[in-house]
Amino acid sequence: MSKPSTTASPTAAIILAAGKGTRMRSRLPKVMHEIAHLPMLGHVLKSAKEAGLSPIVVVAAPEMDDVAALAKAHGAIVAHQHEQLGTGHAVRMAESALKDFKGHLMVLYGDTPLLSAGTISKLRRTLDADVRIGAVVLGFDADDPAAYGRLKLDTEAHLERIIEARDASEDELAITLCNSGIMALRGSLAWSVLADIKNTNAKKEYYLTDAIGLMNDQGMHCRVVMGEEEEVLGVNSRAELAQAEAIFQFRMRKSMLENGVTLHDPDSVFFAHDTTIAADVIIEPNVVFYAGVSIGSGSTIRAFSYLEDCRLGKHCVVGPFARIRPHSTLADGVKIGNFVEVKNAEIAEGAKLNHLSYVGDATVGKYANIGAGTITCNYDGVNKYRTIIGASAFIGSNTALVAPVNIGDGAIIAAGSVITQDVSADALALARSHQSEKPDWAKAFRKKS
Ligand code: UD1
Numbered sequence: 037m038s039k040p041s042t043t044a045s046p047t048a049a050i051i052l053a054a055g056k057g058t059r060m061r062s063r064l065p066k067v068m069h070e071i072a073h074l075p076m077l078g079h080v081l082k083s084a085k086e087a088g089l090s091p092i093v094v095v096a097a098p099e100m101d102d103v104a105a106l107a108k109a110h111g112a113i114v115a116h117q118h119e120q121l122g123t124g125h126a127v128r129m130a131e132s133a134l135k136d137f138k139g140h141l142m143v144l145y146g147d148t149p150l151l152s153a154g155t156i157s158k159l160r161r162t163l164d165a166d167v168r169i170g171a172v173v174l175g176f177d178a179d180d181p182a183a184y185g186r187l188k189l190d191t192e193a194h195l196e197r198i199i200e201a202r203d204a205s206e207d208e209l210a211i212t213l214c215n216s217g218i219m220a221l222r223g224s225l226a227w228s229v230l231a232d233i234k235n236t237n238a239k240k241e242y243y244l245t246d247a248i249g250l251m252n253d254q255g256m257h258c259r260v261v262m263g264e265e266e267e268v269l270g271v272n273s274r275a276e277l278a279q280a281e282a283i284f285q286f287r288m289r290k291s292m293l294e295n296g297v298t299l300h301d302p303d304s305v306f307f308a309h310d311t312t313i314a315a316d317v318i319i320e321p322n323v324v325f326y327a328g329v330s331i332g333s334g335s336t337i338r339a340f341s342y343l344e345d346c347r348l349g350k351h352c353v354v355g356p357f358a359r360i361r362p363h364s365t366l367a368d369g370v371k372i373g374n375f376v377e378v379k380n381a382e383i384a385e386g387a388k389l390n391h392l393s394y395v396g397d398a399t400v401g402k403y404a405n406i407g408a409g410t411i412t413c414n415y416d417g418v419n420k421y422r423t424i425i426g427a428s429a430f431i432g433s434n435t436a437l438v439a440p441v442n443i444g445d446g447a448i449i450a451a452g453s454v455i456t457q458d459v460s461a462d463a464l465a466l467a468r469s470h471q472s473e474k475p476d477w478a479k480a481f482r483k484k485s
Pocket residue numbers: 052053054055056095117119120121122123124125126145146147183184185186198200214215216217242243244245270
């Protein structure tokens with residue numbers, strides 16, 4: 037990951053997120069739609085922070101409570117845009133929040149989630165390199181420029197103007213060099229230039245893109261830094277959201293493989309934005325990660341497993357067909373087999389839960405062995421209770437442990453038991469009906485019928 041240069045001028049981020057996103061056809065604000073289990077706005081906030089931008093202002097519509105909450109959780113300031121009058125107007129809504137800030141401005145879009153911190157840093161460095169530069173725009177060559185703004189360069193390859201597609205002539209529409217929307221503005225001029233933007237255009241909006249022409253009018257140069265089309269993908273619809281997800285997953289798989297993780301079928305493994313996996317972990321096909329998972333080296337996740345908010349130590353084996361649910365910790369060498377569900381549980385080193393079990397709200401001691409079909413009955417319909425299983429305890433097959441209950445170290449529970457009382461260490465607990473036998477009864481029965 038690229039680090040921001042220590043000599044870079046202070047630069048604030050302004051993240052535009054007030055747009056309604058009508059094409060998503062959703063009650064959720066567009067920027068709250070998730071990629072790899074993190075809202076798009078969260079991805080942008082992460083990159084802004086990683087690039088060393090500070091402070092960060094998120095421009096949102098006043099009713100977007102979830103957007104404001106996410107922004108604040110990342111330490112960002114929230115500014116409101118009451119009416120969506122255009123990107124130029126939106127940026128100005130951050131002015132009062134930044135009245136005491138003296139550095140440059142970096143405008144980011146909440147719907148451009150794949151932008152990397154490295155690219156942001158590149159724009160910063162370009163702006164810092166020459167005091168005659170008023171603005172730096174992240175451009176890209178579009179396969180299909182469609183509705184993107186076009187970047188018009190002069191003979192010295194300086195950026196002269198940005199022309200929105202709706203306002204462009206035939207000749208201008210033929211330009212394939214496009215505006216990503218990401219723009220760095222020189223702090224000393226930014227607010228006065230933004231105040232000069234007019235809404236005399238096809239959409240009657242205040243276009244941020246007009247800042248480029250205005251900077252040139254002031255005798256400043258403007259530059260283009262080139263980016264990849266994939267990185268600047270703007271998400272305006274569900275189809276584009278799926279496209280962004282696919283690109284993100286591709287990148288995650290690639291980085292996992294580069295970091296020493298074996299993926300038997302990379303395309304069928306789905307990572308969360310924060311999945312952390314050590315080297316020499318093997319992931320079989322069709323595994324899904326939700327947020328908050330970390331896995332220690334030498335572990336194997338077998339096919340068709342699902343993991344969420346859990347920490348696995350070294351040399352664990354999980355699956356096939358296992359489900360590890362939130363707030364679970366598996367210490368080194370734990371084995372979780374097929375059709376086992378674990379939730380809010382701490383499983384100590386070397387414990388085995390090999391077949392067909394539900395272990396929830398539980399603590400399982402070192403080297404305990406949980407037999408097939410064990411259920412921790414943690415819920416009475418109103419409250420949840422904990423089951424504690426001691427080290428080296430052996431729970432026979434088809435046992436119901438009715439919580440709250442405590443099984444001592446080394447205890448053995450006979451198969452088919454319903455355990456409602458605590459069991460002492462090293463004891464045998466048997467809680468099932470006795471078996472009786474009638475000799476030759478079956479033979480007599482068959483003869484009679
Ligand atoms: C904008 C650019 C276009 C560029 C494209 C890249 C302008 C005028 N046009 O067009 O040159 O090629 O992005 O994707 O800037 N927003 C607000 N308040 C507003 C309007 C927008 O917060 O009043 C936010 C939106 O939530 C979004 C971002 O600004 O995050 C961009 O707005 P959008 O309407 O998607 O702009 P585009 O038409 O895509």
